Amino acid sequence: MALAAAYPEDRVTLREVGLRDGLQLVKAWPSTPQKLQWLTREHAAGVTHFEIGSFLPASRAPQFADVRDLLAFVKENAPGIHASALAMNERGIDDALSTSAAEIACVVSATEEHNQANIRRSLDQAIGLVRYAAARRDELGHHALISVGIAMAFGCSISGSVRPSQVLRVVEACLAAGADIVGVADTVGFAGPDQVFALSEAIRKLVGSGRFLVHLHDTRGMGIANASAALDAGCRILDGALGGLGGCPFAPGATGNVVFEDMAFLCHTKGFDTGIDMDALIRVREIQREAMPGETFHGALARSGMPKSFGPDAGSEYRGR
Amino acid sequence: MALAAAYPEDRVTLREVGLRDGLQLVKAWPSTPQKLQWLTREHAAGVTHFEIGSFLPASRAPQFADVRDLLAFVKENAPGIHASALAMNERGIDDALSTSAAEIACVVSATEEHNQANIRRSLDQAIGLVRYAAARRDELGHHALISVGIAMAFGCSISGSVRPSQVLRVVEACLAAGADIVGVADTVGFAGPDQVFALSEAIRKLVGSGRFLVHLHDTRGMGIANASAALDAGCRILDGALGGLGGCPFAPGATGNVVFEDMAFLCHTKGFDTGIDMDALIRVREIQREAMPGETFHGALARSGMPKSFGPDAGSEYRGR
Numbered sequence: 072m073a074l075a076a077a078y079p080e081d082r083v084t085l086r087e088v089g090l091r092d093g094l095q096l097v098k099a100w101p102s103t104p105q106k107l108q109w110l111t112r113e114h115a116a117g118v119t120h121f122e123i124g125s126f127l128p129a130s131r132a133p134q135f136a137d138v139r140d141l142l143a144f145v146k147e148n149a150p151g152i153h154a155s156a157l158a159m160n161e162r163g164i165d166d167a168l169s170t171s172a173a174e175i176a177c178v179v180s181a182t183e184e185h186n187q188a189n190i191r192r193s194l195d196q197a198i199g200l201v202r203y204a205a206a207r208r209d210e211l212g213h214h215a216l217i218s219v220g221i222a223m224a225f226g227c228s229i230s231g232s233v234r235p236s237q238v239l240r241v242v243e244a245c246l247a248a249g250a251d252i253v254g255v256a257d258t259v260g261f262a263g264p265d266q267v268f269a270l271s272e273a274i275r276k277l278v279g280s281g282r283f284l285v286h287l288h289d290t291r292g293m294g295i296a297n298a299s300a301a302l303d304a305g306c307r308i309l310d311g312a313l314g315g316l317g318g319c320p321f322a323p324g325a326t327g328n329v330v331f332e333d334m335a336f337l338c339h340t341k342g343f344d345t346g347i348d349m350d351a352l353i354r355v356r357e358i359q360r361e362a363m364p365g366e367t368f369h370g371a372l373a374r375s376g377m378p379k380s381f382g383p384d385a386g387s388e389y390r391g392r
Numbered sequence: 393m394a395l396a397a398a399y400p401e402d403r404v405t406l407r408e409v410g411l412r413d414g415l416q417l418v419k420a421w422p423s424t425p426q427k428l429q430w431l432t433r434e435h436a437a438g439v440t441h442f443e444i445g446s447f448l449p450a451s452r453a454p455q456f457a458d459v460r461d462l463l464a465f466v467k468e469n470a471p472g473i474h475a476s477a478l479a480m481n482e483r484g485i486d487d488a489l490s491t492s493a494a495e496i497a498c499v500v501s502a503t504e505e506h507n508q509a510n511i512r513r514s515l516d517q518a519i520g521l522v523r524y525a526a527a528r529r530d531e532l533g534h535h536a537l538i539s540v541g542i543a544m545a546f547g548c549s550i551s552g553s554v555r556p557s558q559v560l561r562v563v564e565a566c567l568a569a570g571a572d573i574v575g576v577a578d579t580v581g582f583a584g585p586d587q588v589f590a591l592s593e594a595i596r597k598l599v600g601s602g603r604f605l606v607h608l609h610d611t612r613g614m615g616i617a618n619a620s621a622a623l624d625a626g627c628r629i630l631d632g633a634l635g636g637l638g639g640c641p642f643a644p645g646a647t648g649n650v651v652f653e654d655m656a657f658l659c660h661t662k663g664f665d666t667g668i669d670m671d672a673l674i675r676v677r678e679i680q681r682e683a684m685p686g687e688t689f690h691g692a693l694a695r696s697g698m699p700k701s702f703g704p705d706a707g708s709e710y711r712g713r
Contacts, residue, residue: 260692263620263658265661290692292693293657293692295614296585298617299620322697324695325692326695326696333613333614337614339584340584341586371612372613374643375612375646
């Protein structure tokens with residue numbers, strides 16, 4: 072699929088990553104029918120983009136063993152869903168390219184140290200994997216977009232602070248290697264809104280709004296503020312997880328991905344039409360709770376409900392700060 | 393006390409309102425010794441400004457019956473604390489002026505309808521109360537600052553949306569009536585960051601950074617994003633409650649005041665030195681939990697802890713978005 076059709080620059084795209092990033096650390100995960108219920112109900116509420124699983128060996132990540140089934144379901148029954156899947160090595164990429172995935176997500180860490188620790192490759196080798204994915208995709212004539220998530224883009228759990236100029240170099244290298252779209256991830260929740268604004272603005276100036284996304288965690292409560300700053304800087308693609316599912320491997324007990332439904336409300340207050348039915352979206356949390364009774368779910372909107380006087384144009388008079 | 397000494401314009405002042413606004417809706421409240429422990433421990437962590445109680449009849453608000461004791465304690469034992477107390481009518485103001493309160497807080501709603509519903513006065517009469525407070529204070533030669541919280545400044549639970557121009561008129565009327573400082577409150581959590589930025593910027597242009605504050609609730613998860621927007625617009629005084637204590641009378645079960653400790657972390661990421669010891673601050677939550685075992689406390693930082701590599705200058709390279 073062409074990039075501009077998958078991610079139109081003139082609107083905000085919110086991507087549900089709960090089915091992948093959200094399940095990374097859970098003790099028990101939803102069954103395949105429960106995942107399909109989550110997926111179809113959230114799609115019916117107006118969400119179109121999902122990170123749906125990971126092509127890791129089932130022995131290492133059993134929660135994603137059904138990734139092919141989910142992709143097959145989407146192809147057959149919900150072609151309106153843009154389904155992305157993670158691949159961490161050449162075999163994962165080959166596997167992903169044997170499915171109908173609309174997007175294959177690779178991971179490159181912003182720092183040499185974290186690449187070594189996370190995937191036992193150098194930064195150059197990690198970018199080589201992106202090159203492999205794009206080349207194989209072209210060779211096979213597959214339609215998938217190649218995306219890269221740059222982990223630790225706002226600070227690294229191993230090497231500490233990360234310079235924006237370093238992240239920009241990695242962004243450029245990923246695009247040069249053939250990536251269609253690049254994301255910067257606040258993997259460990261180090262960023263505040265000023266950092267997110269500065270880096271997002273620098274990336275937008277370099278590559279435009281249509282080719283980058285921001286992936287935030289709410290580890291230290293900055294998730295929505297950071298999402299707002301990213302939007303202010305011209306970012307138009309944001310990741311989140313319904314109920315803030317997920318965690319942080321480096322801060323046990325910490326809050327997870329930025330809360331999807333609160334982020335959707337943020338977009339509405341800022342005058343962006345996401346096409347999402349908020350009440351229907353919030354009801355999908357029931358499926359999560361039923362499927363994962365041991366997990367903590369986050370988010371304010373599910374507790375408060377929408378403001379009674381909040382119309383579709385509520386934010387429009389303020390738009391364009 | 394002179395305004396500029398109580399609220400220096402060149403730094404951010406975070407005010408703990410948990411002991412007043414936070415206790416407005418709780419089922420059981422801390423004993424006086426527990427309140428004093430909360431107050432002194434949070435002061436020792438570096439917090440200097442507290443809304444300490446309310447001069448309402450004890451029959452109507454028994455949780456604030458000890459307001460005189462708390463003020464006397466501050467005078468005797470903790471003169472470094474700037475203690476504010478709420479007064480809703482002439483008798484409350486007279487009572488407050490018979491104590492050593494450093495600040496007397498009045499409330500005016502932004503809309504005619506909410507003034508009538510909340511305090512059975514017209515908007516003009518509510519502003520008349522501010523005039524009374526300032527005149528009596530001057531008559532008595534009392535040192536207290538007079539502050540006004542403008543409720544429903546971002547939307548009203550009765551009359552719906554509220555125009556910024558209307559709020560600006562109320563701000564001007566309160567200052568003309570003798571208020572030293574005016575706050576705008578997102579009482580029911582209708583605002584997003586663009587609304588907060590726009591209104592805060594307009595007020596700053598009208599009255600300067602030293603004479604207004606923003607009082608936020610996290611009802612719909614926008615609290616920290618809104619605080620960030622207020623700071624971006626030049627606001628330098630923000631209210632919050634440790635653990636996000638408090639609620640919303642119009643959204644049962646909703647999150648309460650913006651989480652104080654997460655807001656302090658926000659300030660650090662934005663390069664503002666609050667003088668607060670974050671670890672010591674977070675430990676004060678233990679007193680809250682012990683004193684109010686039935687309450688839900690919020691906040692991400694208490695779950696995650698501070699980032700390991702986060703030095704005092706972490707935000708400085710980004711300051712001044």
